[in-house]
Amino acid sequence: MKIEVEICCGTACYLLGASQMVDIENDLPDGLKDSVEIIPRTCLGLCERDNIGKAPYVRFNKSEVMCEATEEKVISRIRELAAGTKEA
Numbered sequence: 207m208k209i210e211v212e213i214c215c216g217t218a219c220y221l222l223g224a225s226q227m228v229d230i231e232n233d234l235p236d237g238l239k240d241s242v243e244i245i246p247r248t249c250l251g252l253c254e255r256d257n258i259g260k261a262p263y264v265r266f267n268k269s270e271v272m273c274e275a276t277e278e279k280v281i282s283r284i285r286e287l288a289a290g291t292k293e294a
């Protein structure tokens with residue numbers, strides 16, 4: 207099963223850095239490309255909550271939210287999930 211990575215491209219997330227993550231697919235290491243599905247999303251609704259960290263947000267496997275996401279953090283989390291070391 208592929209690791210699903212939803213990248214929020216809503217206004218708040220986009221302005222705070224998601225714009226730099228939309229082409230993350232091209233930067234994935236070859237060994238990971240086939241195990242990941244990158245899905246750009248409009249606002250995930252997370253920017254309206256005040257009990258979680260800051261935008262931009264990325265969601266893994268529809269359950270785990272990463273706040274203040276950067277391409278580096280997202281790729282590193284994908285590596286962990288692909289290695290099966292930590293469940294999302």
Ligand code: FES
Pocket residue numbers: 214215216217218219220248249250251252253254261263
């Ligand atoms: S713009 Fe990303 S959660 Fe709302």
